Amino acid sequence: MYPDIGYIDFGHARAYREVFAGAGAILHNSKHLTIIEEGYVVQATGPASGGALYVQPWTLVAYRITPKIGGDTVYFPYLPLNKAGRIQHVDERAQLNYDFNRFKVGGGYGAYQFGDDRWQNKPFVSTTIKLGQLGSVELWLQR
Numbered sequence: 001m002y003p004d005i006g007y008i009d010f011g012h013a014r015a016y017r018e019v020f021a022g023a024g025a026i027l028h029n030s031k032h033l034t035i036i037e038e039g040y041v042v043q044a045t046g047p048a049s050g051g052a053l054y055v056q057p058w059t060l061v062a063y064r065i066t067p068k069i070g071g072d073t074v075y076f077p078y079l080p081l082n083k084a085g086r087i088q089h090v091d092e093r094a095q096l097n098y099d100f101n102r103f104k105v106g107g108g109y110g111a112y113q114f115g116d117d118r119w120q121n122k123p124f125v126s127t128t129i130k131l132g133q134l135g136s137v138e139l140w141l142q143r
Contacts, residue, residue: 040056
């Protein structure tokens with residue numbers, strides 16, 4: 001896979017941002033299961049970041065139960081590389097979808113844990129609109 005470089009701004013008066021770089025590979029790809037693993041180095045920036053530096057293994061497991069029913073799960077931890085960082089766990093999504101050919105409808109769950117704090121979790125429903133060669137647009141409604 002190609003290198004992946006990105007930037008995230010969490011929108012809190014620009015107090016916390018992340019810049020990341022990494023790469024990955026497809027570990028398994030079959031009719032019913034695809035597993036992709038990527039590794040990132042994440043630098044937190046902004047006044048609230050404390051200069052935290054992380055390594056972040058990112059895992060995607062996509063599953064296809066039938067041609068119309070499938071989903072995916074994405075999990076990644078933030079593993080601190082310096083004293084400013086705190087371990088974090090992110091279950092970005094675990095979702096199941098039904099494919100209506102031009103769009104998909106589904107639902108799932110997302111969760112987050114910072115340090116030793118309690119897990120925060122949020123169910124969601126989603127719709128994915130397929131735009132052919134332009135790609136897709138996914139809309140989530142999350143509590």
